[in-house]
Amino acid sequence: MGVESLHLWKAYVFPSPVTVFTTLWELIVDGTLGIAVLASAKRIIVGYLLSIFIGTFVGLAILRFKYLDEHMSPLILGLQTLPSICWLPFSILWYGLNESAIIFVITIGSTFAVAIAIESGMKNINPLFVRAAKTMGATGVALYWNVIIPASLPSIISGLKQGWSFAWRALMAGEMMSATKGLGQVLMVGRELTDISQVMAIMLVIVVLGVAVDKLIFSKVEQTIRQKWGLDKV
DSSP: OOTTTTTSSOTTTSOOHHHHHHHHHHHHHTTHHHHHHHHHHHHHHHHHHHHHHHHHHHHHHHHHOHHHHHHHHHHHHHHHTSOGGGGHHHHHHHHOSSHHHHHHHHHHHHHHHHHHHHHHHHHTSOHHHHHHHHHTTOOHHHHIIIIIHHHHHHHHHHHHHHHHHHHHHHHHHHHHHHOSSSHHHHHHHHHHTTOHHHHHHHHHHHHHHHHHHIIIIIHHHHHHHHHHTTOSOO
């Protein structure tokens, strides 16, 4: 709209903002966007929570056992570099074209980032905290629960934010391949119909959702932790 008449570029190469927002409004009005957001939200919440659970277990195991630290840490770092789409063939073979396949891709795409955050966050805390706690008699679970975990929370929250971004990328990869509904599926339909305005509209929605989650959840948690530990700038 106005792009071709001004001879700036072809509308199918990059749509005008007016066209993008018009398409976005149409997706809202006909209910397509609402259904897609709810479907994607359900998948990413389940997959991300699973990745936190598994990643925390793996991170604590690596931290606890020296053998795992020496042999698994490089492997986990290498697996983290794999794009989430590389796991799609396995997910389809193991689970078929269903919800479980997409949740598997989300979980595996985010788990390693969480594990690395847990391990590095707890490993790099000030050793004086641990020594002081041991001097006062803290050992075992009490040492981890009262000293190590609280002291490593700022690094862990940063890792969880990174894991969330990896989960979103994995979600889009999974939905573009096998979902019947979801933001990735709407994005795929726009690509197949050469409707670049719909593609841009969904990309905009994904960015807005990512920023909203960061501002409403991660940033508030991070700010609370930093204030508790006196890390905010004066």
